[in-house]
Amino acid sequence: MTTATRTQPLVTRIGGRIGAEIGGVRLGGELQPEAVAEIRAALLAHKVVFFRDQDHLDEAGHEAFAQLLGTPVAHPTVPSADGRYALGIDSHHGARANQWHTDVTFVPAYPAFSILRAVTIPPYGGNTLWANTAAAYAHLPEPLRALADGLRAVHTNEYDYAALKPDALPEALAQYREVFTSTKFRTEHPVVRVHPETGERSLLLGNFVQRIEGLTGQDSRALVDLFQSHIERPENTVRWQWRAGDVAIWDNRATQHYGVDDSDDHERTLRRVTVDGDVPVGPDGVPSRLISPETVPDPSFGIPSGASTA
Numbered sequence: 001m002t003t004a005t006r007t008q009p010l011v012t013r014i015g016g017r018i019g020a021e022i023g024g025v026r027l028g029g030e031l032q033p034e035a036v037a038e039i040r041a042a043l044l045a046h047k048v049v050f051f052r053d054q055d056h057l058d059e060a061g062h063e064a065f066a067q068l069l070g071t072p073v074a075h076p077t078v079p080s081a082d083g084r085y086a087l088g089i090d091s092h093h094g095a096r097a098n099q100w101h102t103d104v105t106f107v108p109a110y111p112a113f114s115i116l117r118a119v120t121i122p123p124y125g126g127n128t129l130w131a132n133t134a135a136a137y138a139h140l141p142e143p144l145r146a147l148a149d150g151l152r153a154v155h156t157n158e159y160d161y162a163a164l165k166p167d168a169l170p171e172a173l174a175q176y177r178e179v180f181t182s183t184k185f186r187t188e189h190p191v192v193r194v195h196p197e198t199g200e201r202s203l204l205l206g207n208f209v210q211r212i213e214g215l216t217g218q219d220s221r222a223l224v225d226l227f228q229s230h231i232e233r234p235e236n237t238v239r240w241q242w243r244a245g246d247v248a249i250w251d252n253r254a255t256q257h258y259g260v261d262d263s264d265d266h267e268r269t270l271r272r273v274t275v276d277g278d279v280p281v282g283p284d285g286v287p288s289r290l291i292s293p294e295t296v297p298d299p300s301f302g303i304p305s306g307a308s309t310a
């Protein structure tokens with residue numbers, strides 16, 4: 001008896017706690033549902049998955065593939081590189097992401113998945129690191145898990161994730177900041193998020209955090225640093241050395257990432273498409289809450305129309 005042949009995704013783990021490479025797949029809108037299901041399962045298990053040799057992908061193919069994982073969403077404030085969903089990460093336009101962060105946590109329903117495609121890669125450096133925030137929570141000593149379970153934090157985009165290089169002209173910096181914070185968002189999230197698909201608990205922090213609710217600035221900073229240092233432990237991380245044509249997909253609900261800024265003035269260009277997520281809930285079932293703005297942007301990012309901004 002013969003069976004229909006199809007390409008079988010081959011999943012090879014990279015780190016002990018995070019990261020896997022998937023071979024035998026040509027990404028795009030035509031991918032078979034079985035392959036999509038296997039990619040999704042690997043993504044939930046390993047938090048970030050990598051694909052080599054996807055040079056055939058253009059903006060349209062990238063977005064068509066994203067649609068197989070959910071609904072693509074544009075960045076809430078930064079205009080898209082292609083006028084639709086794709087965000088340009090372009091070293092020559094000053095985009096740097098050399099801060100540990102989870103994408104877009106300044107809105108309630110921040111993206112579930114981010115899909116990053118390497119277009120131009122420098123001759124050295126420019127790696128990206130990811131950290132597994134569920135593993136970070138699971139490996140906390142019990143008293144710290146109990147402490148984190150009861151905390152909530154305010155996230156805001158008034159602090160910029162893709163900070164310009166320190167040597168950037170002040171005018172360029174001011175202009176970028178103006179775009180990034182054209183709408184100023186403040187959202188309260190639980191510090192521990194219960195994952196809507198896996199049920200795992202993870203630490204929800206990163207560089208959009210302004211402060212922990214109910215604490216002074218000093219206590220808040222000390223606690224954020226304490227939990228963030230557990231997230232960044234090398235055991236919880238994986239590091240990817242890009243080649244042009246690579247694609248990385250991460251579960252943005254269970255990771256943070258960091259783009260290493262060490263390739264001098266060499267060109268480095270990537271494109272990111274994000275897929276919409278849902279409103280986080282903490283261990284007590286209490287959902288995240290929009291604090292501001294008062295007007296509902298489009299798309300709504302989980303901000304209910306007529307939302308109270310109290």
Ligand SMILES: O=C(O)CCC(=O)C(=O)O
Binds near residue numbers: 089116259260
């Ligand atoms: O430049 C990088 O390596 C990471 C960029 C980033 O943070 C993102 O695509 O969300």
Ligand SMILES: [Fe+2]
Binds near residue numbers: 097101102103257
């Ligand atoms: Fe990012």
